[in-house]
Amino acid sequence: MYEKEMSSPYDGCVLYLLLGSSSLTFDLEKAVCSHGFFMMAPNHWDPATKTLQRPFRLFSSSSTTTVVVRIYQPSNDSSNLHVQVVGTHFISSQDKQVLLAQVSRMLRVSEKEENDISEFHEIHPGAKIVGFGRIFRSPTLFEDIVKSILLCNCGWGRSLDMARALCDVQLELKGFKQKAKRKRGAAETSSLGDFPTSKELANVKKEFLEKRCNLGYRAETIVRLVRSIESGELHFEDDQDYNTVTIMLESVKGIGSFTSSYVLTCMGFYQRIPADTETIRHIKQVHAREICSAKTVNKDANEIYKKYAPFQYLAYWYVSYHLLIS
């Protein structure tokens, strides 16, 4: 990864994320608006300026600092994504790396992702034509896991509310911290908190999350997950293998096959389609399998999309997503 810094007198420094081999195909709007997670707090997409804004963490200092970042793709620079750190004029090289790594993760800018997309496009020419294949995700795997839990047993609107409430809680928790010890040169805080880390949630009680964030039974699942991570019992990394992650996720009570499949797609393992009632509708309508039910949905989805292996979910989501936005 390569980045350089340029001072901008009013808006803070601008970092450049070199797109490299992705520059031919990368389209920020498509990369962001490819998955509902882009609507979830603390993400904010401005369709008028085609800019993604959200808080990011800089982990290099002893206590984490949050900065607000605007990501855009100027038409006169196809080689770089512009990453503007609002209100901050100096960022250490270590923090730059941390920040750009998170942006790369969200937008799937990496050699590995690029290779996967090319491979998928070879077996799915339709996706290649419309530039589909880069599925938006979070800056951290933990955020993806928690957001996947928030998708269960409720409508989309409620999932959005719960994510926003968690960000509000993060701001409250951070507020207490900053009153106690304010670091010199700390970046401006945003009015919206960042998505909480497992460390920040470590001492939060289930009852508090339940009531404050209206998480319902999901509060207990998230607390269990956080405790397991913070005690060192579970450890999640992007470079872990499929089986290890599946076993760890499903060992957490409250996380079943749907949620674990969802997390795995975030990690880039697309072979297992997270099957819910929407998938049943999809298979009935699109593939005219009227007998599809909760019992058969996994088998049906596997049969229909196995020709796209190991990118079954991408092929499935290509159809679902285009139905959704049409």
Add this chain to the structure above:
DNA sequence: TATGTCGGCCAGTCCGACGT
């Protein structure tokens, strides 16, 4: 406010394959 419905998780049960 009461009731019905929805949707994913979970624990118990069933059943077939396999080994002894």
Add this chain to the structure above:
DNA sequence: ACGTCGGACTGGCCGACATA
């Protein structure tokens, strides 16, 4: 024949939402 294992199935649970 019997015990074990694992996958499939089932009913209940939880919590929210829509409707009367």
